[in-house]
Amino acid sequence: MTLDSLPPLVRAEIVHVDWDALAPEEGKRLRALGIDQGARVAISHRGIFAGRDPIALMIGRMTVALRRVHAKAMTVREI
Amino acid sequence: MSTLRTAALVGNPNSGKSALFNALTGARQKIANYPGVTVERKAGRLVLPSGEVVELIDLPGSYSLDPSSPDEEVTRSVVEGNFAGEAVPDVLVVVIDAANLEQHLVFAQELIGLGRPTVIALNMIDLAERDGLVIDPAALSDALGVPVVPTVAVRKRGLGVLLDQLETAGSQDMSARHQVARLTMPERRLAARNIAKGAIVSESSVHQLHAKLDKVLLHPWLGPVILFGLLFVIFQAVFAWATPFADALDAGISALIDLARAILPEGIIRDLVTEGILTGVGSVVVFLPQIVILFAFILAMEQSGYMARAAFIMDRLMAYVGLSGRSFIPLLSSFACAIPGIMATRSISDPKDRLTTILIAPMMTCSARLPVYAVIIAAFIPATSVGPGIGLQGLVMFALYIAGIVGAMVVALVLRRTATKGAASGFIMEMPRYQWPPLRDLAIGLWQRAWVFLRRAGTIIFMATIVLWLLLSFPKAEIGESQVDASFAGKIADGLHVVMEPIGFNREISLALIPAMAAREVAVSALATTYAVNAEDDDAAAEGLIPQLRAEWTLPTALAFLAWFVFAPQCLSTIAVARRETNGWKWPAFMLAYLFGLAYIFAGLTYWSAVALGL
Numbered sequence: 107m108t109l110d111s112l113p114p115l116v117r118a119e120i121v122h123v124d125w126d127a128l129a130p131e132e133g134k135r136l137r138a139l140g141i142d143q144g145a146r147v148a149i150s151h152r153g154i155f156a157g158r159d160p161i162a163l164m165i166g167r168m169t170v171a172l173r174r175v176h177a178k179a180m181t182v183r184e185i
Numbered sequence: 186m187s188t189l190r191t192a193a194l195v196g197n198p199n200s201g202k203s204a205l206f207n208a209l210t211g212a213r214q215k216i217a218n219y220p221g222v223t224v225e226r227k228a229g230r231l232v233l234p235s236g237e238v239v240e241l242i243d244l245p246g247s248y249s250l251d252p253s254s255p256d257e258e259v260t261r262s263v264v265e266g267n268f269a270g271e272a273v274p275d276v277l278v279v280v281i282d283a284a285n286l287e288q289h290l291v292f293a294q295e296l297i298g299l300g301r302p303t304v305i306a307l308n309m310i311d312l313a314e315r316d317g318l319v320i321d322p323a324a325l326s327d328a329l330g331v332p333v334v335p336t337v338a339v340r341k342r343g344l345g346v347l348l349d350q351l352e353t354a355g356s357q358d359m360s361a362r363h364q365v366a367r368l369t370m371p372e373r374r375l376a377a378r379n380i381a382k383g384a385i386v387s388e389s390s391v392h393q394l395h396a397k398l399d400k401v402l403l404h405p406w407l408g409p410v411i412l413f414g415l416l417f418v419i420f421q422a423v424f425a426w427a428t429p430f431a432d433a434l435d436a437g438i439s440a441l442i443d444l445a446r447a448i449l450p451e452g453i454i455r456d457l458v459t460e461g462i463l464t465g466v467g468s469v470v471v472f473l474p475q476i477v478i479l480f481a482f483i484l485a486m487e488q489s490g491y492m493a494r495a496a497f498i499m500d501r502l503m504a505y506v507g508l509s510g511r512s513f514i515p516l517l518s519s520f521a522c523a524i525p526g527i528m529a530t531r532s533i534s535d536p537k538d539r540l541t542t543i544l545i546a547p548m549m550t551c552s553a554r555l556p557v558y559a560v561i562i563a564a565f566i567p568a569t570s571v572g573p574g575i576g577l578q579g580l581v582m583f584a585l586y587i588a589g590i591v592g593a594m595v596v597a598l599v600l601r602r603t604a605t606k607g608a609a610s611g612f613i614m615e616m617p618r619y620q621w622p623p624l625r626d627l628a629i630g631l632w633q634r635a636w637v638f639l640r641r642a643g644t645i646i647f648m649a650t651i652v653l654w655l656l657l658s659f660p661k662a663e664i665g666e667s668q669v670d671a672s673f674a675g676k677i678a679d680g681l682h683v684v685m686e687p688i689g690f691n692r693e694i695s696l697a698l699i700p701a702m703a704a705r706e707v708a709v710s711a712l713a714t715t716y717a718v719n720a721e722d723d724d725a726a727a728e729g730l731i732p733q734l735r736a737e738w739t740l741p742t743a744l745a746f747l748a749w750f751v752f753a754p755q756c757l758s759t760i761a762v763a764r765r766e767t768n769g770w771k772w773p774a775f776m777l778a779y780l781f782g783l784a785y786i787f788a789g790l791t792y793w794s795a796v797a798l799g800l
Contacts, residue, residue, distance in 0.1 A: 131253045131534045132611045138248035139615060140288055140374060150396070153501045154405035160500045160510065160612055162403060166287050167316075169399070169616040171497045171510065176611060 107184075109147070110161070110177035117148045118182040127179040139170050146185065191240045191272060192231075192351055195264060195296055196280035197289045198246030199490075199617035201308040205280055205338035206243040207626050209347075214633075226271075233352045234345075242274065245531075249370070250295050256531040264299060276354045277303045278347070283313035283320055283335070284618070286384065290377035293329070294368065302354035303331045306347055310335040312620065318385060325384040331357065339623040395618050402491065408498050419482045420586060421579045423475050423555070430474035438467035457654060460717040465650030465710035466643070472559065472706065476552040476638055477631055480521050484630045488622035492517070493614060500612045506594045507601030509533075509612035512542040516593070519549035520586070521634065523759045526551075527766055537607035541600050543763055544776050545593040547754050550586045552638070553705040557750050558585055560709050564734040565743040588751045592783065604775070649700040649707045650714060657696075657718045669693070669719045688785060689745040689792035693737065698755070705755045741795035748791040752784035 112118050123143055125133045136142070141163070150169060151162040159174045196202045206214075210229025227243040244263055245256040252258040259268070266273030279296050281289035297303050307322055326333040332350045336343035368376065402408055442463045449455040486492045492514055500510030511533050519526030526546045533539040550558075562578050569577045601607075656674035669675045669692075678696035685695045697711035709730070716733040734743070754760065754777050763773040 129535075129608065129611065132613060134251060134253045135248070135534060135613045137370060138251070138253070138291075139613070140291070142371070142374070151399060151403040151497075152405070153497070154409065159504070160497060162399070162497060162616065167285050168288055169395075171493070171500070171612060171614045171616055173500075173504075173509075173612050176613065 107182055108178050109149075109163075109180040109182045110174045112149055112177075112182055112184075114149045114152065116184055117146060118184050120145045120147060120180050121183050122181040124179040124181075128176060132176065136172070136176065139168075140165055141170065141172070141180075147182070189238065189240045190275045191242060192276040192278055193242045193244050193263065193274035194278050194280055195244050195260060196246060197248060197282070197285075197292055199285075199615060200246065200280045200282045200289060201338050202246060202280045203243060204623055204626050205278075205306060205308055205336065206241065207629050208338040208341050208344060210241055214629075231348070233348055235352055237352075239276075239351065241278075247292065249292055251370075254532055254534045264296065264301075273301075275302065276351055277301055278306055278351070279303055280306045280308050283307050283310040284316050284318055286320070286325075286381035287378050290329075290380055291370075291373050294373050294376060297329060297331055298368070302357050304347065304350045304354055305329065305331055305333040306343075307333050307335045308338055311337045311340065311342070312618070317387075319387045321384050321386050325380065328380040328383055339625065398619050399494070402494050403497060408494070412495055412498050417583065419479065420583050421574070421576075422482070423479050423582075425576070425579065427472075427474035427478055431471045434471045434473065435467075438463060438471065441467070453658075456658065457651070461650055461654030461714060462647065464713045464717050465654070465707075466647055467710075470639070472552070472556040473635060473638060475555050475559070476521070477635055479552055479555075480631055480634045481627065483518060483521055484627050485622045486517075487514075488620070488626060488630075490617040490619045493616040496612075496614060497616065504612075506597040508538060508541060508597055509535075511612060511614060512538065515542055515546060516549050519546040519551060522551050522553070522637075523547045523549065523756065524762050527759070527762050530766065535607070535611070537601075537605045540767065540772065541597050541605045543766055544600060544605075544772065544779075545597050547756070547759050547776065547780060548589045548593040548596065548752065550589045550751070551705075551756075553756065554585075554750050556706040556709045558582060558747060560712075560730060561734070561743050561747055564731045565738075565740055585747060585751055588748075592752060592787075596779070596783075645703050645707075649703045650710050653700045653711050654714055654718070657715060667719060669696070669715060672718075674699075674715075688749075688789040689739075689742045689796070690749075690788075691738070691742060694742070694746060698753075701755045703757055705750060705753075708750075708755070740800045741792050744795050744800070745788040745792035749784045749788035752780050752787060754780040754784075 109118070109120070120141070120143055123133075123136075128136070141147070145165055148164045149161055150164045152158040153160050160171050161174060161177055163170050163172060163177075194202050194206055206227065206229065209231050214227060214229040229241050229243075230238055231241050232238055242263075244260045247257040247260040249257075250261045250264070252261050262268035263271050264274065264277060277296055277299070279293045281293050293305060305325070307320065307325065310320070313320060320335075322333045322335050332354075334343050334347045334350055336347060338344075402411060442459050445455065445458045445463060449458060486495065495517070496510035496513045498510075499513040503509055503512055512530075515526045515529040515533070517526075518529050523546045526549065527543050530539045530542045530546070533542060559582075562581055566578050566581050571577050571580060653674065656677070657669060657672045659673060660671060662668045662671035674696055675692070677699060678692045681695040681699070682690070682692045685698075690698075693712060693715050696715055697708045700711045701708035712734070713730045716730060716737070738746075760773045760777065763776055764770060767773065
């Protein structure tokens, strides 16, 4: 399952990230925020418009906004 | 003589770094001068317990020393000592958010690995305690090998200890630092997790306040409604709340003019002071209350953490025109002034995105347009009510703001398909925790903005006013000829008027537009000066600008004038800052051309349709 199809408020672990699908700068920024393989995350909010974009992701004690295209590149496993 | 030692504040965004900077330096800050400076540099001075004065610089917030934006690039160059003209800081004060240790320790380790004297400020420890986190600073200090000082910047807690540590930081033992320097990013993150685990004595579940607020403010449909409601309230407030203060300032300036008339002998000096300086500068200074109110809202949104939520809500809409929620913050700042707005685009990592945002930022209605809009609206739009709490004047003002926004969105859409074509941009942004905006930081921020505005009034606008008055007053008119017609300025305006006449601009407007290239609000003072010089006697001049505008202008002309200022890039500082941020004249020239083009077309369309409708 990719992160974009994870239901809200369900905790999951990122098991794989397809970095090649993301722009290098964006990958760098995601990693700097700790969004990487092994991170434990949950979706807290999604936008209203088409595709329910963007996504607010809880990681640790932090909330990070990202787009659905980023979430699509991440494979997650529910925990 | 030894040179001043420097200390630098470094840390993640949202670590409370700026609040700490304000607490340490108070109002003794050097306000960055925008044009001609290559980097926005916030510096202040602090006095150590020994009496030594140290310069403290506040570096842009970063996530790592591997920069992904121009902002982060600056931080890296300075701390690594590669920034031309900036000495490498003698001490690094690494600011970390006590409630977000696991994340902030990643960058902190990288900074410690540089092997420079370092002190950690474990900031916002009160908020961490409120959230049920108990942290052992000594354990953290042992694990990191550098002093750790718990601080609460907004309450000035821990600052004395922090200063003591700065004093002795030069004699720190560096021997254990090398291992940290060699860690890779994943290793640093693992280490951060372990260090955080070791330092946290007890932890209860995450505080519910943020989650609850987010539930409402990020609600799929309630969120946007709240955001747009808030924006509407801001624009109504700017117009309504400022009135009593503006009236008081206006009365003060009139009293000054009367005083000058009474004490100065009749002659050219008296005319220069009353008709030139006081009338011109005064007509701009009265807008200070509106600018302060607008900035108060923007600063409060930023400091409370709501601005990032606004960016989240706006992201999808911005995506339709090829931008991201990240552009929303610079664009909203541009409502106060395009200069800090354009500078705020440095946090946008995608270059095409950033360029597009810079190009459309001048279309956001900045505070310099407020004086222009306010005076024209006050003169030509009746102060009637169109609903409970909604005045017609406020509504027209709102419509002008909307016109700028819609124009900017359309231009962004076109640019992203032509001039700034590129891959769709992403949106990755940390959303800080909510906090009550600290009054002290709000006050310092407001003071800095008000000061910049007043300084402009005292320099650019002051000079423009004097030059214009000279051009208007000489050569002196023959008997029976109007002074404006005879003056140098009149001759220049005659030329420009040929171009501007089709869109309904009279010669006084053409004349006012020339000095208004320096700054938009000069248009008001220029009109005031022109009509004051032209007035038959002092009484007519003293009545002020508004009755004269009513007498001289038609409604279509007034509306066309408003439409012109929605687009016209009449601000030299904005053009200068765009040149600096884009490294060349190509894009500022493009910006000037397209904005003047739009201004002419829309002022024309407004004028012709208003005339056709018989207004």
